[in-house]
Amino acid sequence: MTIVTPLLLDQGRPAGRAKPSAAAHLSDAQIEELGRELDALRESVIATRGARDAAYIRRVIATQRSLELAGRAALLFAKHKPAWLAGTGMLTLAKILENMEIGHNVLHGQWDWMRDPDIHSTTWEWDFVTPAEAWQHTHNDLHHTWTNVVGKDRDVGYTILRMDEDQPWTPRNLGNPLYNALLAPVFEWGIAIYDLELDEVREGRKPVAELKRGLKALGAKFVKQAAKDYVATPAAAAVTGSAKQALTATLTANAARNIWAHAVIFCGHFPAGADTFTEEQIEGETRGDWYVRQMIGSANISGSRLMHLMTGNLSFQIEHHLFPDLPSNRYAEVAVKVREICERYELPYTTGPLPKQVASAWAKVFRLALP
């Protein structure tokens, strides 16, 4: 029995269609062979998924929950500086782990193979203001299918920033750096509003009824999230006279998590070296073409194991885009082989340390503010 990925066709590319410049040197046969190699790589990981991987995600979840419990407990005494620092630190770490290594990856279905209803893409809700379901639609369905196709992948600029030369310039884009700087600390709100797809509604492609449903779900989620961080936790800390400090602590933790998530996510496709594509370029795309697009459209972050954990292994953005539903803990070993494949086929493999990649993404934000 094999799982069919309907997206990836084996044939269909119109003869003579231009390939992306980074892959122009490859023949159709080579691209087909590259597709087969990547399929085999995927199969090899699936064949060896097992108890060790299950233990890994459970360990991360237990660590995250312990950190969150300890963090909120420390905040009960937040009027004492060390308790505030420890509580805020632990809560920030917990929130980052929850969103990145756990939430993002569980919602991708990376752990569905375990058939554990407690760690499953259909049951998981995350500690982030946008409801999981809304995000799964814009992220898993739209972004991962149309990665970096200008006009199709709405993640190119998230509908507020100009992030590609092919997006027409308007004077509004002068604010690019400002918008991005304002977005970072409230990133979860940026995502929540983005997931509502207001532009799609405005243009009549998304029914208003669906928007209303989305708003309702977002409202319900917001009430619970805000009640936890900004009401319940400070109220409990009021017992020791620490209400105000507990409130600043949860605000800080959420902002820090947002800034971190924003930084990591902007390193995924915006640093120099990551390619974008036109709709014409992907017409009749084959399985191999699709893989090539994911590879040359994504950028990695190099670093330590802790770094990979804290980015939710999105530091292996290239591998994640090739195989979005493989368990995140396996991307590191996959990366070695993907890199080797890229070298052999003379395709770019964009990677660099976090500061460099963040700077590169920001450089683009600044540059594209101007025509």
Added chain:
Amino acid sequence: MPSIRLLSRLASAFTTPRSPEDFLRLVDPLASARQLRGLVTSVVPETADSVTIRFRPGKGWNAHEAGQWARIGVEIDGVRHWRSYSLSTGAGQDPAITVTAMGKVSTALVRGTRRGDVLFLAPPEGDFVLPERPRPLLMLTAGSGLTPVMSMIRTLVPRRADADLVLVHSSRSPEDSLFREELLELADQFPGFRLVQWFTGERGRRLDLAGTGDLDAACPDWRDRAAYACGPAEFLDAAEALWQREEGELRVERFAAVVAPGSGGEGGRVTFEKSDTEVEADSATTLLAAGEDAGLMMRSGCRMGICHACVTPLLSGQVRDTRTGEVHGEPGHLVQTCVSTAAGPVSLDA
């Protein structure tokens, strides 16, 4: 207890979007808001290839009636598998299952279960239970078909002075016979319980249910008794045929789905519409297994076509019933995914 509910509501204000139980599980392995669990308290060998696993169920478990079964979830290589097992302890006691190492899941349970392990559970089900009013009983069992009946015997015999129960149990040899010591002891101790053991190895033949001779010899008044049977399919088929001829009343419990010879069909592409998943399933893979192998959370129950917990609307295509070999299905029909395979391309509302 409203105060506990209030406390839990309060706690969930701190734990959203998780439940308080998710955090409680850091210290209590049985805590779960979503999935009933059981902690293995002992694993005792019964025969060379069978063990009795006793467990303490977490909150949410309903005490079982004698003769009922429950679905047990076990993790093998990180993947959760579910099978149904009869509960062998007396009604209301902490449950136990007696498992023989046959098939992937049972073998993993027999060889791999240790005290302190966590099993996943579904509440007990089944109506293969004792009659409401006391009356003379005949239990006809073969092999591991003894397990649900053992629960009935343990419930009834020591507690009711007026119990009148005959057990005719067939197995290969004394060494293969489950619960043998305990049964002999009970028969010795309680005059209302009579044990007839049929060892096929020693007798050189099986208990013959084609005629009434063997039964007449083992339990002369068998026609006057409420009869229960549990064992392999052919054993039950023979018993059912016999009781039908004699117009007696018989309750049976079947353990495995009966697969019609030559059935299975041709397989095909199965589309799970709601989950947006497509799978190629061969003629030997049930729709349930196909969905589960693709990582979907499929609804399921007994996994042998009895309980109908797995029924799912068919959107298009046809399926083959593995028990009868029959190909059927129209849009909107409910199909039992646990005993159906794809007969060509199939689309399910799941």
